[in-house]
Every structure is written in C-alpha cells, then in structure tokens.
Amino acid sequence: MTTQPAAVVRSTRRRPAPTLLIGAALVLLVVLAALISFVWTPYDPVQAAPADRLQGSSAAHLMGTDRYGRDVFSGILYGARITLLVGLVAVGIALLIGTPLGILAGMRGGAVEEVSMRAADILLAFPALLVAIMFGAVFGASTTTAMLAIGIGSIPGFARVARSGTLQVMSTEYVLAAKASSQGAFRIARRHVLPNIAGMVVVQCSVSFAIAVLAEAALSFLGLGTPPPVPSWGRMLQESQQFLGTYPMLAVWPGLAIAVAVLGFNLVGDGLRDKFDPKLNGGR
Amino acid sequence: MAIRLLINLARFAVTYVAATVLVFLFMRAIPGDPAQIALGVNATPELLAQTRAEFGTDRPLVVQYFDWALGLPFGDFGTSYVTRQDISPLVLDRVQVSLILVVLAMIVALLIAIPFGTLAAVKHRSAGGILVSGLSQLGVAVPNFLAGILLVVVFAVGLGWFPANGWTPPGQDFGDFASRVALPVLALASVQGAILTRYVRSAVMEVMSEDYLRTARAKGLGKMEALFKHGLRNASIPVLTVTSVQLAALIIGAVVIERVFVIPGLGSMLLDAVGNRDLLTVQSVVMVLVAITLIINLVVDVLYTILDPRIRKAS
Numbered sequence: 026m027t028t029q030p031a032a033v034v035r036s037t038r039r040r041p042a043p044t045l046l047i048g049a050a051l052v053l054l055v056v057l058a059a060l061i062s063f064v065w066t067p068y069d070p071v072q073a074a075p076a077d078r079l080q081g082s083s084a085a086h087l088m089g090t091d092r093y094g095r096d097v098f099s100g101i102l103y104g105a106r107i108t109l110l111v112g113l114v115a116v117g118i119a120l121l122i123g124t125p126l127g128i129l130a131g132m133r134g135g136a137v138e139e140v141s142m143r144a145a146d147i148l149l150a151f152p153a154l155l156v157a158i159m160f161g162a163v164f165g166a167s168t169t170t171a172m173l174a175i176g177i178g179s180i181p182g183f184a185r186v187a188r189s190g191t192l193q194v195m196s197t198e199y200v201l202a203a204k205a206s207s208q209g210a211f212r213i214a215r216r217h218v219l220p221n222i223a224g225m226v227v228v229q230c231s232v233s234f235a236i237a238v239l240a241e242a243a244l245s246f247l248g249l250g251t252p253p254p255v256p257s258w259g260r261m262l263q264e265s266q267q268f269l270g271t272y273p274m275l276a277v278w279p280g281l282a283i284a285v286a287v288l289g290f291n292l293v294g295d296g297l298r299d300k301f302d303p304k305l306n307g308g309r
Numbered sequence: 310m311a312i313r314l315l316i317n318l319a320r321f322a323v324t325y326v327a328a329t330v331l332v333f334l335f336m337r338a339i340p341g342d343p344a345q346i347a348l349g350v351n352a353t354p355e356l357l358a359q360t361r362a363e364f365g366t367d368r369p370l371v372v373q374y375f376d377w378a379l380g381l382p383f384g385d386f387g388t389s390y391v392t393r394q395d396i397s398p399l400v401l402d403r404v405q406v407s408l409i410l411v412v413l414a415m416i417v418a419l420l421i422a423i424p425f426g427t428l429a430a431v432k433h434r435s436a437g438g439i440l441v442s443g444l445s446q447l448g449v450a451v452p453n454f455l456a457g458i459l460l461v462v463v464f465a466v467g468l469g470w471f472p473a474n475g476w477t478p479p480g481q482d483f484g485d486f487a488s489r490v491a492l493p494v495l496a497l498a499s500v501q502g503a504i505l506t507r508y509v510r511s512a513v514m515e516v517m518s519e520d521y522l523r524t525a526r527a528k529g530l531g532k533m534e535a536l537f538k539h540g541l542r543n544a545s546i547p548v549l550t551v552t553s554v555q556l557a558a559l560i561i562g563a564v565v566i567e568r569v570f571v572i573p574g575l576g577s578m579l580l581d582a583v584g585n586r587d588l589l590t591v592q593s594v595v596m597v598l599v600a601i602t603l604i605i606n607l608v609v610d611v612l613y614t615i616l617d618p619r620i621r622k623a624s
Contacts, residue, residue: 143320147327150599150606152561159335162583162591239452243565246454247580262455266569269473273462280455288450295446 045296051289055282058105068096070103071254089274091264097275100256101282107257108286111172111241111250112234115153118176119183119233124226126180127187128214132195142188145181153178153240161249168251175240179233186229190222224301231294235287242283258282313614321607328599329378336592337370343390343588364390377592381600386593391585396593399578404597406476407574410566411559413490414497418559419552421502426509430517431532433510442510448503453562457496457569464492474571493570497562501555508551512544519543546616553609557602564598 062070073093080090089097130141151159157174164170194200194217203213244250245259253260258279265275344360345352352360361367365376365387377387386396425441432438465473471492477485516522517540525535564576571577575594582590 143323143327146320147324147331150324150328150557150602151331152558152602154561154564155595155598158564158579158583159332159591159595162586162588163336235450242452243454247565247568249583262458266458269458269462270466273466276455276458276462280451280458283452283455284447284450287452288447291446291450 044292045300048289048292048294048296051285052293055105055109055286055289058102059109062099062102062106066096066099066102068099070095070099070256089272089278091261091275092268095256097261097278100261101258101278103256104258104261104279104282105286107168107251107255108238108241108283111168111175112237112290114172115175115179115237115240116230116233118173119179120226120230123180123183124187127184127189128191128218128222130184131188131191132210132214132218138188141184145184148177149181151178153236154243157240157244157249158247161244166244166249166252168255171241171244171250175237175244178240179237182233183226183229186225187222190225191218194218194221224297228294228298228301231290231297235290235294238283238286238290314611317607317610317614321603325600325603326378328603329381329596330374332592332596332599333374333377336588342366347390364388381593381596387589389587389590391587391590396590400575400593400597403573403575403578406478406572407560407563407567407576409479410490410493410497410563410572410574411556413494414501414559414563415552415556417494417498418501418505418555421498422505422509423548425502426506427513427536429506429510430513431536433514441506445503445506445510448500449507451500451503452565453496453500454565454569456499457493457566460492460496461569474569476570476572489570493566493572496569497559497566500562501559504555505548505551509544509548512547513540515547516540516544542616546613549609549612549616553605556605560598560601 073095083089091097091100126141126145130138153175156178157171160170160174200213200217203217208216241250241257242259242262245257246263248260248263250259251257261279262276262283265272265279268275342357342361343364343366344357347364348356348360358367365373368376380387384397384401386400388394389396425445429438429441429445433442461473464470471488473492475489477489479486479490513536517536519540522535522540525539526532530538563574564579566572567574567576568580575597579591579594579598581587582594
C-alpha cells in the first residue's frame with residue numbers, strides 16, 4: 026500500500042518519450058511540407074484549371090482538385106508555410122512581451138505585480154479569435170493582422186507562466202545568496218530566473234503554437250485570415266463546405282493537415298512538460 | 310469571506326471598465342467619419358452635419374464613450390450607423406441562441422469528460438485508460454469547425470439523421486429545435502469534452518496520490534468509494550477552473566460553429582457586422598462577449614470561495 030503514491034508519481038514522470046517523438050515527427054512533417062513548397066509543388070497552387078475541376082485522388086492529383094481545378098496537394102504544401110509563419114510570428118510576439126512582463130511581475134511583486142496581472146486578466150477576456158475579429162473589422166483581413174491579433178491574444182499565457190515560475194525561483198536559496206552578494210535585479214533575472222523558467226516557457230511556446238495554428242485556421246475559415254488566392258488550410262476547409270455532399274474529401278485533406286499540425290505541437294508540449302518538472306506546471 | 314467577495318467584485322469592475330475603454334478606443338482608432346461613410350462622398354455639408362448630430366459623432370470622444378458605456382449595462386447599445394436600426398433588440402434576441410448552444414455544449418462536454426476522465430485516471434495503466442487518453446489527445450487537436458463539418462458529412466449528408474444546418478427557436482417547435490441543435494452542440498461538446506477529459510484525468514490522478522486518500526483506503530474503503538467520498542470534491546476545484554476557462558472558449562468557439570451551421574446567434578451577428586463594416590455593432594457585440602466571459606470568471610471565483618475551505622478561511 027505504501028508504495029502506491031510513489032508509483033503513481035513515477036509513472037507520470039516515466040511516461041516515456043513516445044509523445045515527444047510522435048509529436049516531433051508530426052511537426053517535422055509540417056515543417057518539411059512548408060520547406061518543400063519553396064522549391065517544388067506538383068502544380069502551381071493558385072493556378073486555376075477549369076478543365077480539371079473537382080477530380081478525385083489520382084496519380085496526377087494526389088489529393089484531387091478543387092472547384093477551380095487547383096491541385097489540393099499543392100495547396101496543402103503551400104498552406105503549411107502560412108500556418109508556420111503565423112504560428113512563429115504570433116508565438117514570437119507573445120514570448121517577447123509576455124515573458125519579461127511575467128518575470129517583472131514575479132520579481133517586483135506589489136503594485137507592479139497587481140497592475141501587470143490585472144492587465145493580463147483584461148487581455149485574457151479577449152481571446153485571440155475575438156482580437157483577430159476586431160482587427161479584421163478595423164484593418165481588414167490579412168495575414169499580418171491575424172499574426173498580430175493571435176500574438177496579442179497569447180501574451181497573458183506567457184505572462185502567467187513566467188510569473189509563477191519566477192515566484193518559485195525567487196524563493197530559492199541561490200537567489201537569496203545572489204541578493205546577499207548584492208547582485209542587481211537585472212543580473213538575477215538573467216543569470217538565475219531566466220535559465221530556470223526556460224523549460225516552462227518552451228512548453229508554453231509549443232502549446233501556444235498549437236493554439237495559434239487553430240486560431241489561424243479558424244480565422245481563415247471565417248474569411249478573416251490570409252486573403253485569397255494564397256492557399257491556407259482554413260479557407261480550403263471553408264471552400265469545401267458547399268461540396269460536402271458530393272466531394273467530402275475536399276474537407277478531409279485540409280482538416281487532416283490542421284489536426285496533424287495541432288496534434289504535433291500539443292504532443293511536443295506534453296512531452297516536454299513531462300521532461301521538465303511536471304509539478305511546476307500544475308497550477309494556473 | 311465577505312472581503313474576498315468584495316475584492317472579486319472590485320476586480321471584475323476594474324477589468325470590465327478597462328475592457329470597455331479598450332474596445333471603444335480600438336474601434337475608434339480608424340480614420341473616417343461614420344456620417345461621411347454612410348452618406349457617400351457627394352453628401353452636402355448640411356446633411357453631413359445633420360447626420361453627425363443624429364449619430365452623435367459630433368460630440369467629444371469622451372462624451373461618446375460615456376454615452377455608449379453607460380448604456381451597456383442596461384442593454385442600450387445605440388443605433389447602428391449602417392443599418393440605422395437599434396442594435397439592442399437584435400443582440401438580446403441573438404444572445405439567447407448563443408447561450409443555449411454554449412450551455413448545452415458545456416453540459417454534454419462535462420457528461421463526457423467526468424466519467425471518462427475519472428476512468429482514465431483510475432485505470433491509467435490499463436488499455437481502456439490509455440485509449441481514453443489517446444482519444445482525448447486526438448480530440449484536442451481537432452478544431453470545432455472541422456468536427457462540425459465531419460459531423461455534417463456523416464450524420465447529415467451520409468446518414469440523413471439530422472438537418473445539415475439552420476435553426477428553430479425551442480419555443481416554436483421543440484422537435485425541430487432538438488434535431489437542428491444536435492450537431493452543432495455535438496461539434497462543440499466533442500472538442501470541449503476531449504479537453505476537459507484531460508483535466509479531469511490529471512485532477513483525479515493528483516487526488517489519488519494524496520495522503521488522505523491512502524488513509525481512507527487504509528480505513529477500509531474501496532478504491533472508488535474513497536475517491537467518491539474524499540477525492541471528487543478536491544478534484545472538482547481544478548476542474549472548475551478549467552471549466553470556466555473553457556466556457557469562455559466555448560463562447561468564442563460558438564462564433565465559428567454558428568457560421569458552419571448557419572445559426573442566427575451572436576457570432577453570426579458579429580461576423581455579419583464585420584462584413585458590413587458596421588463598427589458600432591461590432592463594438593457592442595464584442596463587449597457583450599467579453600462581459601459574458603468576465604461574469605463567468607466572477608461566478609467561478611465566488612464558487613471557489615465557497616467550495617474551498619482553505620480560501621474561505623484565508624480572508
């Protein structure tokens with residue numbers, strides 16, 4: 026009986042690398058698709074070919090063609106580029122703004138903490154998708170507004186993770202020692218806090234990337250993301266809607282692509298979280 | 310406890326007011342005169358001035374803000390510059406549709422998540438538990454609009470059990486309502502259910518490793534009995550947190566699902582307004598969605614205080 030709790034803890038920690046490996050493989054697949062699209066796609070993804078419209082899978086068109094005769098496989102390859110671009114920029118924005126804010130809040134405490142956490146709360150009431158819809162209303166739909174909006178919407182997550190990590194690090198003895206040897210706050214942040222919360226921040230990057238991919242797909246689906254003719258998975262899905270009765274595969278391919286990307290980044294996040302201290306990420 | 314509730318209320322008020330300022334300023338950030346846009350470039354100066362007075366856009370920005378923000382709590386959203394109609398009745402009509410969708414979806418999601426999440430935790434080393442964990446991992450990766458489309462392909466187009474889209478108010482024809490609401494609710498609930506299953510699982514796992522549960526087992530209670538008597542109340546707190554976060558996510562998710570199933574809710578209203586560049590409507594609907602999110606958070610914070618004696622006594 027006495028060994029049971031320990032066994033439970035160990036089993037979550039030992040949960041082996043498969044999640045990480047499968048996730049990394051799926052992410053790699055998306056990255057490869059994007060890279061390949063720079064040098065080669067079977068057809069021009071935006072080139073309409075009315076004679077070949079709405080064909081099923083064949084040797085000539087691996088995933089068939091859409092209503093304008095565009096090759097779906099080429100569109101999927103090219104769409105990976107948009108997905109990764111939006112994810113990278115959005116996560117980059119959130120990482121560069123949210124992490125320092127969270128560290129500042131965790132180190133300073135008091136009024137600084139209260140103000141920055143309330144600011145994060147306010148932002149939290151504006152999910153990425155809602156921010157993006159507002160951006161779309163004011164500035165019109167574009168890849169740039171989508172990236173900005175998703176990035177802004179992802180800031181609170183980073184701020185929260187960085188703050189809770191910082192709070193833990195600040196209560197350790199080595200920080201106390203650093204303070205006692207009169208090291209400056211900036212030096213403590215760089216030398217002690219940042220390296221110790223890096224793991225949690227990397228996990229947050231991966232999870233946020235998955236959310237960004239979902240948000241980008243939803244925005245494109247609503248016509249508020251990347252404007253046509255540039256292929257994006259969300260819009261391919263939206264365009265497939267009128268053919269659900271006749272050509273359901275038109276919805277399946279982009280849907281599969283989105284699911285693979287999101288699953289990949291989620292699994293990588295999960296795997297990394299298990300690798301770093303699982304307890305660290307248990308809280309809010 | 311009273312102090313804690315007051316702090317919660319004060320935080321809610323500050324966040325809400327800040328959100329109204331943010332939304333107002335953001336929507337006014339674009340250059341352009343709503344009167345000019347409504348009338349076109351050939352409007353006479355007299356007509357322009359008259360329209361500006363009618364819209365109230367000739368007043369200082371601060372006055373416009375207070376006029377809008379003070380009307381909000383009373384359900385007064387002003388008159389659209391584009392349709393020239395009162396926004397409020399439409400919002401009140403649409404918000405009901407969205408709330409029905411969201412609440413039903415959350416109930417179904419919890420009905421999926423609580424039993425399956427508990428099962429996955431209790432039997433986390435058996436095939437059943439691993440299967441549930443794997444499926445929930447997959448479900449999280451499927452955006453709800455994709456789930457909606459797949460459900461339409463299978464159950465509407467393929468099997469013909471449900472209509473592919475459309476909406477009937479429940480008061481009008483309940484049978485028709487039920488058949489039309491089934492697929493959108495399922496689309497929202499399957500994804501939410503998957504997300505919540507993961508949280509229920511980890512919450513129950515955490516509780517199962519606690520000392521008090523071991524004590525309960527040592528007292529002679531069975532595994533499930535101990536879990537029900539001592540564990541579930543403690544597991545409910547993290548699940549409650551994530552449920553509130555997910556409820557807010559569902560409200561936004563419903564925006565997209567309403568588009569898939571052509572449902573006349575707040576989401577469709579918002580997206581139509583974006584399409585028409587009807588900024589006052591966008592501004593008002595966004596604020597309604599944000600307010601609903603904030604109210605949910607407030608309610609959950611209050612529930613915490615009641616559920617968790619540690620928080621209750623801390624103040």
